[in-house]
Amino acid sequence: MSVNNTKGLTTIIAASSVGTLIEWYDFYIFGSLATIISTQFFPQTNPTAAFLSTLATFAAGFVVRPFGALFFGRLGDLIGRKYTFLVTLVIMGLSTFLIGCIPSFSQIGYLAPALVLILRLLQGLALGGEYGGAATYVAEHSPAAHRGFWTSWIQTTATLGLFLSLVVILLTRKTLGVESFEDWGWRVPFLLSIVMVAISYIIRKRMSESPVFLKVKAEGKISTNPLKESFGEKYNFKYVLLALFGATMGQGVIWYTGQFYALSFIQKVCNIEFVQSNYIVAIALAIGTPLFVIFGSLSDRYGRKWIMLSGILLGVICYRPIYEKMFITADISEKMSKVSYQKIVNTIPSSLNGSNDSLYITTTSIVFADSTSFLETKKETKFADNSESKIEVKKATNLNNSDFWTMVFLVAIQLVFVAMAYGPIAAFLVELFPTKIRYTSMSLPYHIGNGIFGGLMPFMATFLVEISRKSGESQPYLAGLWYPIIIGAVTVFIGAIFIKENKSKHD
């Protein structure tokens, strides 16, 4: 490849990736600010608003994303990749911006949650159409021998989008102060989106259409009905099924486990302090993200199939020992003999809102000899009418330096599995389908694998832990891992037998 070609390709990758990154940013800020959004638009005391909230949470991720994949995939195969992912970018950007403009439930009543729901659904729809477009567009510009390397940049955008959303939220919160942020400042990350999207739109608009698509169009070989050809014809549909059950299903659960479940486990099961837990995952992500490109590149040399399946298989084999080690690392019960300092700080009875109810706050602080510290805050509300007390306990462990880095290492290992499974997948999917139906065919299995199988990970894990607790198993906190382990094992089983390593099946 010449220097000019490489430079041109770098520009294409950068322009495509920035747009996709912004779409992920837009999608994630809603999730990251879910608690505040809920108080502003979906008061839990109101059942209708609470129902709309649940719909907004689940529908956007599970139902609408695959529909977006079908709708925009079809469009992309009919009119071209460039215009389609320009449309998804605009829809996503406008929806995000408008969420930041909606008056609260207290100002306009039910119209507020209804509007948020509609805009959230539009976000899901746009996201469903974006990824396939960006991956296809980049792949169709890339030389076949380096397709894994170039498309792996697109693969980093989901992680970077999550990063960006957290950074913007934290910076806004720090600049405005917690009170202002919760009052109106939470709107800033949403409103900022319009600026980012406008810049990305201008860049993308200047880009040319995919040369491979233009060639197919010039030859008059454009599909007249991409949906029918993708899913109605046995020859292509069998590849859609293979992509789903032999690759994206397992890759989706590995991705969610390594990034979201790890954070949730550290915070909720290991009780690691909020800021420290975010640092652990952020450092691991910083270590893991470049690996997407490395494994994408390695897939050009050694093939996609075994790199992806090895990443999933490693997750299947290693998750339980890794999470057990994470639990042990944060477990303070073994440290009790080494206590250097322990103090009950206060127990304060106080009157609540002028009523006769009382709130007792008990704070227990322990510092261990190895510098690990533990803080427990117990809030007990005793009601004047003698009804059952309400108890809320918050635990926060601050790991010492050595345990902190052990935890980073354990999360980073999972990111290696994620990078192996996720880095080469865009190239793999693109090469599985012919140009005329590529956008449609690859988008659906990707969004079913990631949105549905991956997206259900937190829910399924919680359910499995609940079953395990009821049956009295010794390590119920590890039971949630059975979901990614089983799904991953099925994917490896199917993928190993049915996927044929064929890097250049389609250009």
Place this chain on the structure above:
Amino acid sequence: MNKLKRITSIPIIALAFFAVYWGLTNAIEKITAENAKMDDKMPWYIVLFVLLPITFGGLSIMGYYAFKGEYDESKM
């Protein structure tokens, strides 16, 4: 390899039936449970109306294709 693919069709189809059995029994139990809130029910509706049809339909069709030799080396 072709023979292995055809044999594999049996566990794939069995898996489809197992998934639908597991999902249906749990989803129905959770959805019809007394005092179940919408937050608790909603994921099970997703399982029932989205995950299960995809898993059952997809795996059984894939198993059928594998059994009929659609994934044979000559047809890939």
